[in-house]
Amino acid sequence: MxxxxxxxxxxxxxxxxxxxxxxxxxxxxxxxxxxxxxxxxxxxxxxxxxxxxxxxxxxxxxxxxxxxxxxxxxxxDAARIAAVRGELADRQIDDFVRQMKSLGYNCRQLLETLEKKWSDHNGDD
Amino acid sequence: MxxxxxxxxxxxxxxxxxxxxxxxxxxxxxxxxxxxxxxxxxxxxxxxxxxxxxxxxxxxxxxxxxxxxxxxxxxxDAARIAAVRGELADRQIDDFVRQMKSLGYNCRQLLETLEKKWSDHNGDD
Amino acid sequence: MxxxxxxxxxxxxxxxxxxxxxxxxxxxxxxxxxxxxxxxxxxxxxxxxxxxxxxxxxxxxxxxxxxxxxxxxxxxDAARIAAVRGELADRQIDDFVRQMKSLGYNCRQLLETLEKKWSDHNGDD
Amino acid sequence: MxxxxxxxxxxxxxxxxxxxxxxxxxxxxxxxxxxxxxxxxxxxxxxxxxxxxxxxxxxxxxxxxxxxxxxxxxxxDAARIAAVRGELADRQIDDFVRQMKSLGYNCRQLLETLEKKWSDHNGDD
DNA sequence: GTGGTCTAGACCACC
DNA sequence: GTGGTCTAGACCACA
CATH class of the missing domain: 1.10.10.10 (Winged helix-like DNA-binding domain superfamily/Winged helix DNA-binding domain)
Known part of the structure; x- marks a missing residue:
C-alpha cells in the first residue's frame, strides 16, 4: 500500500x-x-x-x-461518522463555492464543468 | 476598501x-x-x-x-486571462471532486448540494 | 453490578x-x-x-x-478509616480551593455555586 | 519567576x-x-x-x-475568557462534588470544611 | 505489547 | 525574529 x-x-x-x-x-x-x-x-x-x-x-x-x-x-458511532462527514463536506463545498465565484463562474457553468470532471475521474477511482 | x-x-x-x-x-x-x-x-x-x-x-x-x-x-491579453482562470479553476475542481469522492458522494448528490449552497452564498456576495 | x-x-x-x-x-x-x-x-x-x-x-x-x-x-479500625477519609478529603479540598482561587473565585461565590451544584447532583446519586 | x-x-x-x-x-x-x-x-x-x-x-x-x-x-474577547473560565470552574466543581459525595460528605460538612480551608489558603496567596 | 510524553536539534515559511 | 513541522530516539505507565 x-x-x-x-x-x-x-x-x-x-x-x-x-x-x-x-x-x-x-x-x-x-x-x-x-x-x-x-x-x-x-x-x-x-x-x-x-x-x-x-x-x-x-x-x-x-x-x-x-x-x-x-x-x-x-x-x-455511525451518527458521529456521518456528522463528521457532513461537516467536512460542508466546509469543502463552502470554500469551493466561494473560490469559484471569485473566479467569475456562475452556477450553470460550474455544474456543467463539474459534471464533466466527475466522469474523467471515474477512471482512476 | x-x-x-x-x-x-x-x-x-x-x-x-x-x-x-x-x-x-x-x-x-x-x-x-x-x-x-x-x-x-x-x-x-x-x-x-x-x-x-x-x-x-x-x-x-x-x-x-x-x-x-x-x-x-x-x-x-484576454486569452491569457482566460487561460489562467481556466487552469486555476481546473485545479480547484479537480481537488474538489477528488475530495468529495473520497467522502462517499456521488455525482447527483454533489450537484444538488452544490446548487443549494450556491444560492445560500448569493446573499453575502 | x-x-x-x-x-x-x-x-x-x-x-x-x-x-x-x-x-x-x-x-x-x-x-x-x-x-x-x-x-x-x-x-x-x-x-x-x-x-x-x-x-x-x-x-x-x-x-x-x-x-x-x-x-x-x-x-x-474505624479511626483509621476516618483518618484515610480525612486525608483524602483534605487533599481534594486543598487542590480544589487552589484551583478555584486561581480562577478568580472568592469564598462567597464558591460556596453559593457549590451549594447549587450539590442539589443538582442529588438526582443521580 | x-x-x-x-x-x-x-x-x-x-x-x-x-x-x-x-x-x-x-x-x-x-x-x-x-x-x-x-x-x-x-x-x-x-x-x-x-x-x-x-x-x-x-x-x-x-x-x-x-x-x-x-x-x-x-x-x-472578554466573553470568551469568561466562558472558558466558566466551563473550567463548572467541570472542577462537578468533579469535586462527585468526589466528596463518594467520600460520604454531606452538604453542610462540605461547606464548613471548605470555608475553613479557604482562610488557611489566604496566607500563601 | 500499547499509547503518552519528552528532549534535542533540525528545517521551513513568513515578515 | 516568529511559529510550524519533522525526525530520531528515549523513557514511562499501563495491561
Whole structure:
C-alpha cells in the first residue's frame, strides 16, 4: 500500500486525510482497530510522532478513540461518522463555492464543468 | 476598501487571491495600471515585501506584467486571462471532486448540494 | 453490578476509587472480607494484575489489610478509616480551593455555586 | 519567576494550567503578547516542543490566538475568557462534588470544611 | 505489547 | 525574529 506524500502540505495533515477517507468510504470499518503508531510509521515511512499527531487530531474530531494499552479504534458511532462527514463536506463545498465565484463562474457553468470532471475521474477511482 | 486578513494563511496568498478575484471579475480591467508596491502595502496595512512577493507570483502566472519605470499592469491579453482562470479553476475542481469522492458522494448528490449552497452564498456576495 | 470504566484514567485508579467509595459509604463494612483478586478481575472484566495493583495501593493506604491464606479484609479500625477519609478529603479540598482561587473565585461565590451544584447532583446519586 | 513542575502530571498540562491561571486572574492581560516558544522554553527549563504543545491546546480552547510571525497573544474577547473560565470552574466543581459525595460528605460538612480551608489558603496567596 | 510524553536539534515559511 | 513541522530516539505507565 504505497502512499506518496506531497511536500506542499504537512505530512500529518495528509495522514489525517488518508484516515478520514478510509472511514468515510467505509474502507476502515467502524469499531475496527488501527495499526499501532509504530507500525503505521514504518508503513508510511514517517516518524511515529507524526503519525501520533495525526491520530490525536482525529480523536479530537471524534472519528477515532483510543483504548488504553489496546490500541486505537475507529468509532462505532455511525451518527458521529456521518456528522463528521457532513461537516467536512460542508466546509469543502463552502470554500469551493466561494473560490469559484471569485473566479467569475456562475452556477450553470460550474455544474456543467463539474459534471464533466466527475466522469474523467471515474477512471482512476 | 477595508480588507481583513486571516492569520491561518500566508498574507501574500490572500493578496494573490484578492488580485486574481479582481481580474477574473473584471474589477481590475485588463491593461490598467496597479498601484505601486508601497501604496498597496500602506493600503492593506502589510509589509511591502509581502506585497512584492504576491505581485511577483502573479507575474509568473502571467496575470500581470511589469513595464520598467512605469509600473505594473494587468495583462491585456484576454486569452491569457482566460487561460489562467481556466487552469486555476481546473485545479480547484479537480481537488474538489477528488475530495468529495473520497467522502462517499456521488455525482447527483454533489450537484444538488452544490446548487443549494450556491444560492445560500448569493446573499453575502 | 455493572461498572463502566472510562479509558482516560488508569483502570486501577478507578478500582481504587470504587473500593474507597464503598468503604466511605459503609457499603463495604469494616472487617468484612473482599472477594479474591481473580474473582474481582472476572467480575469487573479486567486483568487480575490490575486488581492486584489497586488492592496493594489500598493496603498501603491502610484501608485494607491482608490475612495470609484467608484473604483481604476491610480494616476494622474505624479511626483509621476516618483518618484515610480525612486525608483524602483534605487533599481534594486543598487542590480544589487552589484551583478555584486561581480562577478568580472568592469564598462567597464558591460556596453559593457549590451549594447549587450539590442539589443538582442529588438526582443521580 | 521560578516554577516547579511536579512529575505526576505531564509538563505540558502544568504549563496549560499556568497560563490559564494567568489569564483567568488577569495577570496576563487580554490582547497582550506572550513570550515566544523558545523564550518560554528557556524560562521554564523545558523543551520548546513541550511549550508549543501547551500553547496549541490553549489556542484550540480559544484562550490564545497566534498572529503569524508576530507571536501569540491572549485573546481580547472578554466573553470568551469568561466562558472558558466558566466551563473550567463548572467541570472542577462537578468533579469535586462527585468526589466528596463518594467520600460520604454531606452538604453542610462540605461547606464548613471548605470555608475553613479557604482562610488557611489566604496566607500563601 | 500499547499509547503518552519528552528532549534535542533540525528545517521551513513568513515578515 | 516568529511559529510550524519533522525526525530520531528515549523513557514511562499501563495491561
Amino acid at each position: 504505497p502512499v506518496e506524500f506531497t511536500s506542499d502540505m504537512p505530512i500529518y495533515l495528509q495522514l489525517i486525510r488518508l484516515v478520514r477517507q478510509g472511514v468515510a468510504s467505509g474502507e476502515l470499518v467502524p469499531g475496527s482497530r488501527l495499526p499501532g503508531v509504530r507500525e503505521m510509521a514504518i508503513e508510511y515511512g514517517v516518524n511515529p510522532n507524526t503519525v501520533q499527531r495525526a491520530l490525536v487530531k482525529l480523536e479530537r474530531d471524534g472519528l477515532l478513540y483510543t483504548e488504553r494499552t489496546a490500541g486505537r479504534f475507529v468509532t462505532a | 477595508p480588507v481583513e486578513f486571516t492569520s491561518d494563511m500566508p498574507i501574500y496568498l490572500q493578496l494573490i487571491r484578492l488580485v486574481r478575484q479582481g481580474v477574473a471579475s473584471g474589477e481590475l480591467v485588463p491593461g490598467s495600471r496597479l498601484p505601486g508596491v508601497r501604496e498597496m502595502a500602506i493600503e492593506y496595512g502589510v509589509n511591502p515585501n509581502t506585497v512584492q512577493r504576491a505581485l511577483v507570483k502573479l507575474e509568473r502566472d502571467g496575470l500581470l506584467y511589469t513595464e520598467r519605470t512605469a509600473g505594473r499592469f494587468v495583462t491585456a | 455493572p461498572v463502566e470504566f472510562t479509558s482516560d484514567m488508569p483502570i486501577y485508579l478507578q478500582l481504587i476509587r470504587l473500593v474507597r467509595q464503598g468503604v466511605a459509604s459503609g457499603e463495604l463494612v469494616p472487617g468484612s472480607r473482599l472477594p479474591g483478586v481473580r474473582e474481582m478481575a472476572i467480575e469487573y472484566g479486567v486483568n487480575p494484575n490490575t486488581v492486584q495493583r489497586a488492592l496493594v495501593k489500598l493496603e498501603r493506604d491502610g484501608l485494607l489489610y491482608t490475612e495470609r491464606t484467608a484473604g483481604r479484609f476491610v480494616t476494622a | 521560578p516554577v516547579e513542575f511536579t512529575s505526576d502530571m505531564p509538563i505540558y498540562l502544568q504549563l496549560i494550567r499556568l497560563v490559564r491561571q494567568g489569564v483567568a486572574s488577569g495577570e496576563l492581560v487580554p490582547g497582550s503578547r506572550l513570550p515566544g516558544v523558545r523564550e518560554m522554553a528557556i524560562e521554564y527549563g523545558v523543551n520548546p516542543n513541550t511549550v508549543q504543545r501547551a500553547l496549541v491546546k490553549l489556542e484550540r480552547d480559544g484562550l490564545l490566538y497566534t498572529e503569524r510571525t508576530a507571536g501569540r497573544f491572549v485573546t481580547a
